[in-house]
Amino acid sequence: MQSTQNYLWKTEDVLGQGATASVFKARNKKSGELVAVKVFNNASYLRPQEVQIREFEVLRKLHHQNIVKLFAVEEIENSKQKVLVMENCSGGSLLSRLEEPENAFGLSEAEFLIVLSCVVAGMNHLRENGIVHRDIKPGNIMRLIGEDGQSIYKLTDFGAARELDDDEKFISVYGTEEYLHPDMYKRAVLKKPQEKAYGVTVDLWSIGVTFYHAATGSLPFIPFGGPRRNKEVMYKITTKKPTGAIAGIQEQENGTIQWTYELPITCRLSLGLKRQLVPILANILEVDEEECWGFDQFFAETNDIVHRTIIHVFSLPQAVIHWVYIHSYNTATIFLEEVFRQTNIPPHHQEYFFEGYSYELEPNLQARNFSRTTETCPLILLSTEPEDQVGLRYRDPALEFPKFFPKVDVVADCSTAKDVLSATHQTLRISQSLQQCQELVLRGQYWVCETLKAEWLRILEKKQTVTATLSCLQQDEMKILLLYESIAGNGELPEIKGLAELKTRLQAVSEEISWCSHSTSSEYQAVVRCILCEVRKKISQMKEDRSIQQMEACLAKMQLIYNQFKKNRKHLRLPYNEQQIHKLDKLNLGHLAKNVLSVFQDNCVQQYQAALLAHGIRMRKVFEIRKYLKKLNRSLTTCSAEMSGCQDYLHKALDELPQRLLRVKKTSSAPAQVYLTEKHQDVLFGMQELQDQMKVVAHNLQRNNSIIQRFNGGAFTPSL
Template structure:
């Protein structure tokens, strides 16, 4: 056998295909000699044989005992010609979770769907360990392997059970294992600070490691960080973890010997939605507890994480706030509970909420189940309207400004470009998010306008129904007047009532004109919206950022090669320096694209949206008032018509009016007076609104000049099937 390869009776591997290396073993990519199937072969070094036989056999025994889809499978235990034992295990093509987190695009943590996959797999794997009475003692991203399933989704699996042992919930152990950044503070104190202690450790030490791992996965960084790093300043590292206030999940020292900044939230750069964070943060706070007595038990941890995983996300875009939300809620919850969750996250009270979906109002009953809500995505959310004035906010964009090394240094330049690639990936996500929010704003306000246009159509229908009712009442009034024409006093009363009905009839054209003014204003707003929408496809910010990212990645790859070479020849050094100048130019273009293009256009649209929101909200309030008034007016007219019909019936029986007949006429007269008073009041409101709308013309028209310079995509270009 070549010195570059090794084998057992059934498997062989190249010593150059190293998958991972630890203190006691090295893992290689190997193959089955008969089938060619890829495997992972763990070969133990000589140092591992200094351990007791019981410890040496522990990992073999553990893997034989465990059998779960989220734990790496053991295929065989074989021997080298030297009698060294090797473990032949399942090969995970995706590498480790740590490999994934070290990729520059994940410098600020994994995207929400992938994080949820990690959460689910680790929780299920840990649950299997607890069911078998096993404590892992070395949970970290490097010991969580990634496999790709047949559906192309990731499957994460726990591995490296060299430190694992069987331990019941009430048992303790005193031996020390693990990786220092993920060690429970009690274990850290003993092994890293070399402080003698008589403490024993329980299964909760795994929960601390899981908490650090989850934080690292969500944010791309460790939760507890001294200024000089956890491995260079162990005393401060211990101080941070042990003095952490209750509820805090992060401690950061920004300057040498400076104070510790505590946080009970995940950082803004994290890609997880606020909806998921509000459920995840309490879990992190519960398991990142240094006091083993106060730390959550496994049962509480499994209950809380299972609850998160059983919730379904409902994507929501609060239009007037210009904010995207994701509501995590159980599918069996009622819509009433969903509305309360929306109010909690958005601050918009339940009575002020109105939902739209694909341009139409979404009628929901409080007793309906959430499972019956339409399927939503970040690009196709429910649109939330508020029936009160809301403040919209621009997206928080915090520029990351790493300092470029001034001197030529191969290692420093490589490290700098690695940071830059991660930052530009984050900028690219921000540009894409801004573009999506502009689309949603334009589409949402178009839908809002269409809702009001339909309301105007319904108002015109109500006016038509009122007109028909009025004509019927006038006709009946005329017949009563004709039949009672020979009684002078009654004639005078009939004439008075007839005049009142005529006045109501005369006011109807004014209401019609008011509704038509609303429709004209909506026409104007929709023209403005269409102008903005037509220009959206011409915005190439996302493509430009992608090109800049590719150029920066190419420089990073060159610097990676230079770092491996170490000392460069003269020509290679010159190329290295030229690329550094190009990198500086690319970074300036990135910042310009973010500041002067994307953010400026987004702010312009927000300004326009504020004006639209004010006008549409005022219009909606008046339309609601008119609909309420017209409904009452129709009811009054119907009642009046019924009274007139009864009076007419009595007149047809006898031409002599009775006292009761006079009483009914007095009731009719009061109804007419009340109806006329309401119509006068509404007419005054409509005239005031008309003046307000007229005064806003100058504001709208002044925006046209601004809009012509704003490049945005048409909101209604998206097909209804989206």
């Protein structure tokens, strides 16, 4: 037990160790509050006095939520050694987080965004105070669990930090070699003379390596045998890196270096975030200071990511989910363009559904006013044109599973067990993504088919209205023609010829409506019902599937074995009985891994592939039906417009009929007066009857126009 005036700790409660100091978990003697104390070793006192006190001075100057707080500087009671009393970050470091098997392929997107936000905010505070850290790495980024359960990351270990303005240089070398700027690496690791002075941008290189590590679970630059065993090649990789490359790996001894310009497929980040992040990594992982970004541009680009809104979009025809990063003030027009960049579906072809409703995006609607989406509740995107199916891209997790060597080696076995556990986590994540994709596909298909059903009903209603209107117009046309013929006598009035042409036009409308009537009763309605039946059946089957639960059960057992292997690793040699148990655990771990892969390949993958095949068939049918319905709608709309023109002509003919009667009376002889009077009365009676009927026609046409408007812009409300 050691103590200062206000704090005490056990030397076995080690939180971390470095070259010059160790950090212990301690308690306040009065309040019992947990803190961390940094105790310096003898090597630290070999440094110049100004270097020893520099960390104290730097920490006193910094006050930020993403910088570890300094509570006090005290002395150990028996040795008078100075210690730093700091806040205790119970979540460990970012490095310890990345070393957990579930994060072997990088952090989740949500967690990575927190790391990005916290590190950028902390670094911005350092630059505002003119401080260069010089040892940025995951081990020096601590994690605190906030009251809301969310992670808070904080920069720590300012033993190498010093005050330095943007235009100043330094020549001393500090840092951890995998994260060192190549110029510093040459002098510190290779021990070669380097006359070049270093600027504040050395921190940017370290941040780039750290962000890559957090995103992928691996270092970006790896020579054959590892960075610590092949230092010359490590230096070559970092200094010969092509512009734009963000990683370089040498897979064989003396082999060529494989450069990559994108984050790996195993990375858990979405395409939307990768598109934002890769240019940043490419521009801060530049050896040439002239080519490397400065902090101003780095802060501008990273803060641009942090302050964007995420809209989750599932492209139904392609069967792929996207995370679309846009600013809250961006309009729907910009959103549609960003979706186009990720899906290649042009904005004018994009249609959206959300929670069972058609989702209309007004061009000037700002993203802050969009409905809130999640991975499990995204906007469903449908294209008005056929799209090629893409599906989920992933690397076969079977390639990630290592094999155990028969010989008992507690260190090697623990490492292999960790790799097996990591591969299992990755397999489980891929399986969950495959299942989620199937669920979204079925949900989208259900909504689209419900849309088609609603459209069928609207078309039937529209067709009935159009048919009724046509019948009235044909009757009116016939009666008006008879009236004109009755007053024409032996002569022929111009209106009679016009009414004959009108009859031909109405006949054409009648034939078009007849075609529509036949079409709306075709097999397409049966196809929609069949698809809905299939979707409901598949949803029911998916609820009964236990593949994910089986894999989770295997994972829990594998975790227990790995925990035991970590305990065994502390011993150089196991007793005979424990060695036998260890061998059995290795066998069990191998069997569990095989079970996981079997469930993945035989259940998850096969079901997913079958679902994609069925999805492709259904979507082709859906597209054909949607196309046909639009054709029917256009035909009925054309018929309605044509009948409106016919109705106008009939109104005009009816309005002119009294004038025709007057002209006939003036030219008639006296003996015919009685006949004309009777005919006149019949015509007037017919005109009154026609006016009443044409009011009905006008009402039907108005109702038809209302249906057209609802058909073109109406919403539907299916539920799943």
